[in-house]
Amino acid sequence: MTPRRDFHFVFGLREQTEPFHLLHYLCLASCRAVNRPESIHFHYRHEPFGPLWEKIKPYLRLERVPDRVAGFAPKRYRDSAEGRLIENLGLAYAHEADFLRLDILLARGGVYADMDTLFVREYPDAWFESPFVIGEENAPPAAGRVSRPSLCNAVMFSQPGATFGARWRERMAEVFDGSWSRHSCDEAARLWRHERDTLRVLPSVYFYRYGSSVAGLRALLEESDIARDDLYSVHLWAHLWWDVSRRDFSDVSAAEIDDDWIRERDCTLARLARPFL
Numbered sequence: 420m421t422p423r424r425d426f427h428f429v430f431g432l433r434e435q436t437e438p439f440h441l442l443h444y445l446c447l448a449s450c451r452a453v454n455r456p457e458s459i460h461f462h463y464r465h466e467p468f469g470p471l472w473e474k475i476k477p478y479l480r481l482e483r484v485p486d487r488v489a490g491f492a493p494k495r496y497r498d499s500a501e502g503r504l505i506e507n508l509g510l511a512y513a514h515e516a517d518f519l520r521l522d523i524l525l526a527r528g529g530v531y532a533d534m535d536t537l538f539v540r541e542y543p544d545a546w547f548e549s550p551f552v553i554g555e556e557n558a559p560p561a562a563g564r565v566s567r568p569s570l571c572n573a574v575m576f577s578q579p580g581a582t583f584g585a586r587w588r589e590r591m592a593e594v595f596d597g598s599w600s601r602h603s604c605d606e607a608a609r610l611w612r613h614e615r616d617t618l619r620v621l622p623s624v625y626f627y628r629y630g631s632s633v634a635g636l637r638a639l640l641e642e643s644d645i646a647r648d649d650l651y652s653v654h655l656w657a658h659l660w661w662d663v664s665r666r667d668f669s670d671v672s673a674a675e676i677d678d679d680w681i682r683e684r685d686c687t688l689a690r691l692a693r694p695f696l
Contacts, residue, residue, distance in 0.1 A: 422547035424456045425529030429484070429519050431463035432512040438469025441677060442535065442655065447475050448695045449538040462523060488518045490592030502597025510658060514595070517572060517603045521588040524577035533573040535657035539650050539691055542576075551583040551618040552576035553607065554626040569600070570607035573654045574626045583617040586610060624649050629687065631656045633668055640671040644687045653691060 428447070450459060461479040464486070466472075493511055496502035505511060520531040530542070546552045556571035577584050587607055595602040611620065623630075628650055629639035636656065638644055660669040681689050681696055 422544060423529070424454060424542075424547065425458050425460065425527065426450055426454065426456045427460045427462060427520070427523050427527070427529055427531045428534055429462045429516045429523070429531075430534050431465040431467055432484070432515055433509070434465045435467050439467040439472035439475075440673060441471060441681070442537075442657070442673065442692075443467075444471040444475055445681075445692050445695050446532075446534050446536050446538075447479070449692070450532070450536075451478060452695060453538040453541055455541075460523075460527075460529075462519065484519055488515055488522070490588075490595065491515050491518045492592075492595060495595060496597040499597055501599065505597065505599065513658065514602075518588070518591060520572065520575065521584055521591070524575060525580055525584050525588060528577055528579040528581075531572075531575045531577075532652070533654065535655035536573065537653045537655065537688070537691055539652055542651060546576050546619075546621075549576060549619045550578050551581040552621060553618060554621045555623045556604065556627045557623050557630050567605070568608040568611065569604045570611060570620065571627055571654070572603050572607065574652060581617070583610065583614055586614065586617075622649075625651045627654055629653060631659060636660060636669045636671075639687050640669050641686055643685050643690060653688070655688070 430443070447459065447461075450456060459479050460482055462482050462484050464484050466481070491514060493506070496506040496511065505514075524531055530547070532538075553570045553572065553575050556569050575584075587610055590606050590610065591602045594606055611618065624647070628647065629635045629644075636659065639653065639655070640660070656668075657673070659665065659667075660671060661673045663672040663674050665672070678696060681692050683689075
């Protein structure tokens with residue numbers, strides 16, 4: 420029996436002050452076109468607005484998320500310089516979404532994907548049939564630290580109540596320390612060492628060919644890569660370059676990306692996104 424293709428997205432944990440962006444629209448539009456979901460569940464606290472939201476909204480199942488998420492403890496940001504920076508940059512919503520996405524998958528099953536995902540090639544049925552599926556990422560090197568495996572939670576497949584997801588969710592609440600990925604990608608990789616029979620790990624090129632580095636974002640936003648047969652979706656790492664004030668990873672910002680940018684720019688992202696305008 421062919422598994423259900425249910426997709427879940429989390430968005431709008433913060434109050435929305437700007438119209439729904441083209442890249443967020445293209446995330447959902449490409450999901451519909453490429454994967455032909457039976458349902459797209461849009462989990463939100465503050466509903467988006469704007470012309471592109473009204474255009475895509477009829478194809479979504481809107482579901483409000485709770486005001487409080489068990490295990491997410493924002494007070495822990497105060498315990499480290501990294502945590503205080505994350506809080507000051509207004510990125511705490513991303514951590515809250517880390518907890519929510521596992522709650523949703525454990526309760527409902529299906530696929531979770533971040534809203535800065537562009538879908539390129541249909542996900543195979545086998546991934547939907549497995550108890551838990553996640554992709555490895557090539558974590559950028561950090562000075563003074565040995566590189567370790569990292570499992571990225573920007574795309575995940577799960578059956579309801581999956582053993583790996585349940586164990587990860589339990590550990591997440593225990594180890595959350597306000598740093599960027601100790602509770603999420605790092606903890607998933609730690610569990611992977613001990614629970615290899617409870618999940619399937621896919622190669623990084625399937626979802627994260629263009630990594631969270633200056634070189635990776637240059638290849639995505641400024642250069643034009645060749646077509647890849649093993650590219651199923653692209654993660655945009657939007658938190659690293661979205662705001663016009665961020666120039667440490669890329670000179671591109673979300674403010675300049677519109678229909679004309681997608682149609683005319685000679686870069687990987689524009690080429691892959693163009694069919695879904």
